[in-house]
Amino acid sequence: MPVFVKKLLLWGFVAFLIYFMxxxxxxxxxxxxxxxxxxxxxxxxxxxxxxxxMT
Known part of the structure; x- marks a missing residue:
């Protein structure tokens, strides 16, 4: 998976968590x-x- 896609998914997940909270x-x-x-x-x-x- 390209690095750009990973970063995009990570930031999307963080944004969702902030919105959800x-x-x-x-x-x-x-x-x-x-x-x-x-x-x-x-x-x-x-x-x-x-x-x-162990026993």
Whole structure:
């Protein structure tokens, strides 16, 4: 993928996030809470897997 397209997509994503947080702060907060919960579940699963390997 050309560098220009990557930069364009990145700036578009950043602009969307700013717009989303400015005009729908409750929705943005719920989205980030959901992403955080998913990342924590992944980390917990990885930790459980590594613990199982060690025992």
């Amino acid at each position: 400015a005009f729908r702060p409750d929705g943005a907060a719920q989205m980030f809470k959901g992403i955080g919960a998913a990342l924590m579940a992944i980390a917990q699963g990885l930790g459980d897997f590594l613990t199982s390997l």
